[in-house]
Amino acid sequence: MKRLFKNIYLEFRFFIGLIVLAFLFIMAFQFPGLLIISKTLFVVFVAITLVDSILLFKLKGIEATRVLPEKLSNGDENPIDIKILNKHPFNVALNLIDELPFQYQKRDFQINTHIKKGAEKKITYTLRPLERGEYHFGHLNIYTTSPIGLISRRYQFGQNAMVPNYPSFLQLKKYMLIAFSNKIFEFGLKKIRRIGHTMEFEQIKDYVPGDDIRNINWKATAKRNQLMVNQFQDERSQPIYSVIDKGRSMKMPFDGLSLLDYAINATLVISNVALKKQDKAGMFSFSRKVENKVVAERRPSQMNQILETLYNLNTDFSESDFSRLYIDIKRNLTQRSLLLLYTNFETLDALHRQLSYLQAIAKNHVLVVIFFENTELEKLTLKESDSTYDIFEKTIAEKFVYEKKLIVNELQKHGIQSILTPPEDLTINTINKYLEIKARGLI
Structure with a gap:
């Protein structure tokens, strides 16, 4: 009752x-x-x-x-x-x-x-x-x-x-569908022209009209007494590592998600794209020390292992130690690899404190430093000023926005590639940079 x-x-x-x-x-x-x-x-x-x-x-x-x-x-x-x-x-x-x-x-x-x-x-x-x-x-x-x-x-x-x-596996499925559709460019993916001969040798075949005459194999031609050309295939099995900074700077939220979560979602997608491109995908994170390592492989279970590792990834609210990162990479990554470093620099001084370590890493690997635009400051710079306080606020915001662009120039000056991106466009811009590097044969 x-x-x-x-x-x-x-x-x-x-x-x-x-x-x-x-x-x-x-x-x-x-x-x-x-x-x-x-x-x-x-x-x-x-x-x-x-x-x-x-x-x-x-x-x-x-x-x-x-x-x-x-x-x-x-x-x-x-x-x-x-x-x-x-x-x-x-x-x-x-x-x-x-x-x-x-x-x-x-x-x-x-x-x-x-x-x-x-x-x-x-x-x-x-x-x-x-x-x-x-x-x-x-x-x-x-x-x-x-x-x-x-x-x-x-x-x-x-x-x-x-x-x-x-982490966002729905985003992963979305980009997989985009990759097999004819609407790929509507989502911001760029068509990259392949430059030079950055491909692996596959076989020697008979020459047919239309083949590149620069690929003629003269020794094989002399033996067979007919024109023979070298045939190439896309380079495969290149190690692609996503390196995630889980220091306190990555806890900053945009549209409800922290920068760390944006980086985690992008890592999941780029790992899947790399595996579909026949490359090896791996990841690790760092802050006070390097951890959450997944060695770059092409195993069937690789994506599941990366997903489970990303699921347990959280910031420790400490200052990131780039010297530890450099030492660990030097000891453990012996093969030249593409390193996609997700971090965030708000000022030029913050970059200069870590620049020597980034230069040292870039000597042996292809390093791409990925950091974020402050979209809230971008909105502030477009806001109309109605008072002296508004003018002061807008000037400070423009200074910080400009400083982000100076960071890009500083990295470029030292031969380090970079991506400055709004958080919501991180995945697209990372995929574009990966395709560009593959097309240019940098790895």
Whole structure:
């Protein structure tokens, strides 16, 4: 009985009815003829309430299931499905309240809808997680109301459901689809012209009109007494490492996601692209020390290993030690590799403190320093100034924006390639740089 009463909720119509009855009883003091009408209406009201209760509690009711994905994709809209079956012989109004994970801090989430008698309905809403980790869902609460609408009954389904939130694998799938479509350039990917002969030898074949005469193999031609040419294939199995700075500078948030999470999402995509290009993909992170290492390989399980490593990656809020990074790379990376270094420099002085280590790394490897535009400062520079304070604020913002461009020039002056990108364009710009480096034969 206690459980029954816990699931009964009074609706707005019920209180309106009580207010009307109370008003009639009060008026009966002045007009005694209203007393009989008031009592009659009260009995009718109680009877209708009992009928409403019987309709909701004595019949079969509804069934509902929350369908959660196996894992959530960080920073993306993830669909959550709710399937509802109405077993009542009448139409039902529903008020659906899903207890979302605490990371959202949302206590007013609800969906109001109707479902016809004997019908099945699917409701879909989306969630955009911004932190990696475990997301625990509470009860799925559904409040049903009959056509009378005086009371509602609560049903609870699907408690204690947990879904892990992984780096953006939906973004990974999106770029895979783009790569096989004809709309590749609509998403910012550039067509890179291959420069020179930066390919591996494959075989010697007979010359046919149209072959590059520079590839004629004169020794083979003399032996066969006919023109023979060297045939090449794209260079493969080049080590591609994503190096993620997980110091405190990477905790800065943009559009809800930290710079570290943008770098993690880009690492997942570029690793997949590199593997599809027959290269070896690997990664490691650094702050006070180098860790989270995944050696560059082309194994079938490589992407899963990278995904699991990225899932557990978090900043330690310390100052990043680039000297440790240089020493570890010198000891462990003996083959010339492409290093995509995700970090962030806000000032030229911050770059100069680490420049000697970056130069030392770039001597033996192709180093690309990837850092971020401060999009909030960019917006500030475009804002109209209405006061002296606004002018001062805008001037400081322009100074910091200009300093980012000076960092790019400083890296270029020392022979280090770089990408200065808005956080939301990080993945596209990283893929473009990788394709450019491959086309130019730098690795």
